[in-house]
Amino acid sequence: MKVIAINGSPKEKGNTFTAIDAVFGELRNEGIECEIIHVGDKAVRGCIGCGQCRKNRDGKCALKDDGVNGWIERMRVADGLLLGSPVYFSAIAGTMKCFLDRAFYVAGSNGGLFRHKVGASVVADRRAGGVAAFDQLNHYVTYAEMFMPGSCYWNVAFGGAAGEALQDEEGMQAMRVLGRNMAWLLRTKESGSLALPEAEKKAYFSYIR
Numbered sequence: 001m002k003v004i005a006i007n008g009s010p011k012e013k014g015n016t017f018t019a020i021d022a023v024f025g026e027l028r029n030e031g032i033e034c035e036i037i038h039v040g041d042k043a044v045r046g047c048i049g050c051g052q053c054r055k056n057r058d059g060k061c062a063l064k065d066d067g068v069n070g071w072i073e074r075m076r077v078a079d080g081l082l083l084g085s086p087v088y089f090s091a092i093a094g095t096m097k098c099f100l101d102r103a104f105y106v107a108g109s110n111g112g113l114f115r116h117k118v119g120a121s122v123v124a125d126r127r128a129g130g131v132a133a134f135d136q137l138n139h140y141v142t143y144a145e146m147f148m149p150g151s152c153y154w155n156v157a158f159g160g161a162a163g164e165a166l167q168d169e170e171g172m173q174a175m176r177v178l179g180r181n182m183a184w185l186l187r188t189k190e191s192g193s194l195a196l197p198e199a200e201k202k203a204y205f206s207y208i209r
Contacts, residue, residue, distance in 0.1 A: 008096025015124035026179025090129030119146030
């Protein structure tokens, strides 16, 4: 089994990485392969709402001048996804949102590419806004019909300079508990003791007639 983490921080080894790595430590203890895709320092355009991914049904975004389609494919074949972002103005980093908007729109428009994967979110925060950013990431997880493990608190780690999040004992505990719960859910799903729910055709409704 494999879990892919999306690091939405411009800093490759900042506190977002520290939070992700704490979760990964528990997953690796259970023999689960882990990989980080660092998107936060890349030039990623936002979704332009062209609808071509829904029309083409090829699992790809029509904007092909960056690494987004390759990342989507790596996410598609993974068993679990972990979304990680720093907090900017009580929200996730801009590049991270650009990527997630495109990746999850492609996934949803192509039969639910991330459906029933195990998914979770973590946030690194210097002072405030962490819960708002955490909630924002979780919107993607729940939209995609992923199975989300919980933890002993919100998955927010506090720290300013790189590595300071390690001093947040409660935050690091939340990451470790999340990792163990995520591993258990992955193993439970792998056992196949119950059939997964069937997909239902998505309904669309416009409030403007």
